[in-house]
Amino acid sequence: MSEGPSFARKVRCPHCGGESLYAPENRYRPFCSERCRAIDLGAWSTEQFRVEAHPEPDDDLDEPSLKH
Structure with a gap:
């Protein structure tokens, strides 16, 4: 089968x-x-372009600590 025009x-x-x-x-x-x-x-490679990232909220900060 021959290739057609591109x-x-x-x-x-x-x-x-x-x-x-x-x-x-x-x-x-x-x-x-x-x-x-x-x-x-x-x-x-020199980071002139960057993809902005937003950190996820840390759910552990809202819970009381279980350490005594």
């Missing part, structure tokens, strides 16, 4: 905003290039 869509590169092919042919997808992908990875 109907890849074009998306905006998350780093530079340029056009990026979102298809298996683009090994850097969703980025447009290796450079944009590396810059994004570097930003995560």
Whole structure:
């Protein structure tokens, strides 16, 4: 069975905003290039991007201590 034409869509590169092919042919997808992908990875590794976390309330603080 032969492969038909690829109907890849074009998306905006998350780093530079340029056009990026979102298809298996683009090994850097969703980025447009290796450079944009590396810059994004570097930003995560240096904690320029962070996912904010909120600590869960500690239920143990509301209960009386059983220690004497």
